[in-house]
Amino acid sequence: MRKLALIVLAASGLAAVFLAAATHGKAPASASASSHREAPLIAQDPTADNTDLYAFVSPDKPNTATIVANWIPGEDPAAGPNYYTFSSTARYDIYADRNGDGKPDVTYRFRFKDMPGQFFLGNTQQTYTVTKIVNGKATVVGSGLQTPPDNIGPRSTPDYPSLAAKGVHTLSDGATVFAGQRDDAFFGDVGAIFDLVAIREGTGATGGGTDFLGGYGVHAIALQLPKSQLDNGGNHVVGIWAATDRQNVTVNKQGKSVGSWVQVSRLGNPLINEVIIPTELKDKWNASTPDKDAQFETYYENPILATVLQKLYPQFGPFTDKGRSDLVAVLLTGLQSPNLNYTGPTQADVLRLNLSIPPTAFEQMNRLGVIGGDLAGYPNGRRLEDDVIDIDERVVGGVLIGHSLPLGDGVDANDVPNLHVFPYEPAPFSGFDNTKGTPYPKHG
Numbered sequence: 443m444r445k446l447a448l449i450v451l452a453a454s455g456l457a458a459v460f461l462a463a464a465t466h467g468k469a470p471a472s473a474s475a476s477s478h479r480e481a482p483l484i485a486q487d488p489t490a491d492n493t494d495l496y497a498f499v500s501p502d503k504p505n506t507a508t509i510v511a512n513w514i515p516g517e518d519p520a521a522g523p524n525y526y527t528f529s530s531t532a533r534y535d536i537y538a539d540r541n542g543d544g545k546p547d548v549t550y551r552f553r554f555k556d557m558p559g560q561f562f563l564g565n566t567q568q569t570y571t572v573t574k575i576v577n578g579k580a581t582v583v584g585s586g587l588q589t590p591p592d593n594i595g596p597r598s599t600p601d602y603p604s605l606a607a608k609g610v611h612t613l614s615d616g617a618t619v620f621a622g623q624r625d626d627a628f629f630g631d632v633g634a635i636f637d638l639v640a641i642r643e644g645t646g647a648t649g650g651g652t653d654f655l656g657g658y659g660v661h662a663i664a665l666q667l668p669k670s671q672l673d674n675g676g677n678h679v680v681g682i683w684a685a686t687d688r689q690n691v692t693v694n695k696q697g698k699s700v701g702s703w704v705q706v707s708r709l710g711n712p713l714i715n716e717v718i719i720p721t722e723l724k725d726k727w728n729a730s731t732p733d734k735d736a737q738f739e740t741y742y743e744n745p746i747l748a749t750v751l752q753k754l755y756p757q758f759g760p761f762t763d764k765g766r767s768d769l770v771a772v773l774l775t776g777l778q779s780p781n782l783n784y785t786g787p788t789q790a791d792v793l794r795l796n797l798s799i800p801p802t803a804f805e806q807m808n809r810l811g812v813i814g815g816d817l818a819g820y821p822n823g824r825r826l827e828d829d830v831i832d833i834d835e836r837v838v839g840g841v842l843i844g845h846s847l848p849l850g851d852g853v854d855a856n857d858v859p860n861l862h863v864f865p866y867e868p869a870p871f872s873g874f875d876n877t878k879g880t881p882y883p884k885h886g
Contacts, residue, residue, distance in 0.1 A: 484707045484728055488514050489529035490686040492709035493660055494628050497682040497793045497823040500666060501801040502863055507672055510627075510664045510826070510867060511536055511684035511709070517623065517659035520873040525566045525592045526623065528554040528661055532686050533703060536665060539681035540674040544733030544790030548672065549575040552621065552663060554589075566592035570621055572613055583613040589622035592659075595874025606869055618666040624867035626660045627826040627860055629653050631851040635831070639754055642852055647832065651852025657877040664865035669797045679776065679783045681792030682823075683710040683732060705729055710792040711773050711821070712830045717747050717838075718773075732790035735774060739789055742769045747838050758847055761839060768842040772821050782812065783822050795823035804862050809854055813841055826860045826867065829853075 484491045496510040513534065517526045528534065533553060537546035551573040559565040572584035590609035593602045609622045631651035634640040643650050663684075672680045685708040691701035707728050709715075718741050719727045727738065748763035755761075771777055774789035783794035802808075802818040809829040811819025813836060820828040835849035858868050871877050 484725075487688075487706065489527075490532050490688060490706050491515055492684050492686060492707045493626070494712065495682065495684050495709045495793060495824065496627075496826055496866075497795045498825045499669070499795070499797060499799070499801040499818065499823070500864070501804055503666070504801050505669060506666050507669050507680075507795065507797060508664065508666045508864065508866065509536055509682055510662055510865065512624075512626065512628075512660040512662050512867075513686070514661045517626075517661070517870070518878055519593055519657070519659055519871045520876045520879065522594065522873060525594065525873075526659070526661060527556065527566055527568055527592075528552075528570070528589075528621070530554050530556050530568075532688055534663060535685045535687065536663065537683050537685065538672055539732070539785075539790070539792060540672065542679070542681065542785035542788055544681070544731070544735065544788050544792070546575075547577065550617075550665060551575065551580075554621075566594070566623070572619060574613075574615060581615075583615045583617070584611060584619060587611050587619070587621070592623045593870045593872050595872050597874075599872075602869055602872070610864065615671070616668060617671070618864055620662070620664040620865040622661065623659050623870045624662040624865065625856070625858060625870050626655045626658045627856050627867045628655055629829075629853050629856045630655065630831045631853045635851060639750065641755075641849075645758060645848050645850065646835075646852055647848035647850035649852050649854065651850075653853045653857050656857035657871050659870035662865065662867055664867070666864050673797050677784070677796075678798035679785050679794055679796050681710075681732070681785055681790060681794050683708060683792045685709070705731070708732075710790075712824065713834055714773065714791050717834075718742055718745065720746070732792050733788065735791050736789040738791075739770060739774065742773055743767065745769060745838055748840075751839065758839075758849070760845070762843065762845070766843075769838070772837060772842070777812075777821070780812075780817070782817065793823055794821070810836075813837065826856065829855075 491513060493512045493515050498508055500506045500508045514526055533551055536550045538548040540547040552570055554568045554570045557565045557567055568589045570587050574581050574583045590606045591599050593599055599605055610620050613619055632654040634642055685705050687703040688706050689701040690704045694700050715724050715727055743766050744764050745766055748761040752759050752761040776783040776785045776794040778784040783796045785794055799817050802816050807827050808814035808816035809827055810833055811828045812822055819825055820830055820833055832850040839845060839847050839849050860866055861868055
């Protein structure tokens with residue numbers, strides 16, 4: 443979601459070479475956050491690529507829950523004239539499981555349409571339809587909605603905050619929705635992580651990292667729902683994940699194009715497909731559904747990453763890489779102790795959010811979430827402020843089994859402040875400002 447962003451493969455017994463078939467790499471098109479470019483096939487289809495997923499009880503509206511799902515890795519705000527948009531040929535899905543079986547009980551499905559461009563610029567504003575599916579019954583709850591344009595610059599998109607505010611809509615079921623370009627709220631020293639899990643100083647927890655994602659954007663879909671629409675009335679734990687579908691089109695005997703929808707990307711917990719799932723199974727994982735995740739249990743229980751950490755940093759070990767039932771619990775079933783977010787025996791990679799746990803005020807949030815004593819944070823859902831790289835490194839390192847080591851990447855927060863109101867992710871940087879560029883000195 444976006445992080446302990448590394449996937450290291452052991453080669454020839456000794457060498458540990460990470461290669462995530464996914465990297466938030468060097469250029470916008472090679473980005474890799476918690477699930478950016480994490481599998482071979484989806485790396486070729488960025489508009490369908492789930493990058494991060496967040497789910498939390500809204501701190502400013504505690505009777506609601508907010509879900510933020512991001513797509514399209516590494517959007518450079520200045521990358522025109524055909525700027526980034528949602529795909530008009532994909533379906534974007536947000537799922538909620540209320541009974542712990544790894545199958546959706548509530549689905550929000552989004553379809554986008556392009557609008558004609560002007561002059562030499564592609565039109566970054568789109569219309570979209572929202573369909574809600576509850577127990578198999580589909581209802582259109584929003585149609586003809588518009589995204590705001592991308593933040594191109596003061597001449598093309600003047601007063602961008604006002605333009606973006608017009609992209610917040612109310613659906614007929616009472617939910618609030620936003621779809622469009624935002625700043626990528628994920629943060630991390632991806633450059634160091636993919637340089638053989640480089641630690642710049644100490645154990646990596648004392649700052650000094652470089653936030654690779656600073657200045658890049660994503661396309662986000664944000665939903666804010668009354669908690670009653672998700673709550674199961676029992677243990678109050680709901681499982682959330684997002685996915686993308688493409689049509690598999692064929693021509694029938696009558697010469698007509700027909701096709702079924704197939705899932706090409708999904709995301710629940712951050713970093714699963716990068717760090718847990720082996721490269722040869724990444725495409726299979728993306729195409730499968732959470733209720734089938736027991737087939738991947740061995741990779742959670744015997745994590746490659748712990749093996750790699752032991753080889754790279756034996757002085758910080760020992761790192762246990764076998765029999766990791768703690769990782770199975772955190773990522774596949776939820777935690778019974780403390781009574782946090784257990785959903786039952788079905789193993790499923792979803793973000794588990796306990797709706798009965800009150801939110802922590804913005805100013806009091808602990809970026810380390812549950813292991814920092816803040817039960818409203820990751821892995822109880824995931825907030826924009828949760829430092830999932832540091833959290834995941836410490837959990838894989840063994841903090842839940844008696845090996846407490848302050849691992850980290852030295853980047854502790856987003857490069858710009860997150861909003862304290864819906865849709866919470868900040869506005870994207872301006873293309874005109876071109877913060878990624880190198881200005882030339884003036885001359886006379």
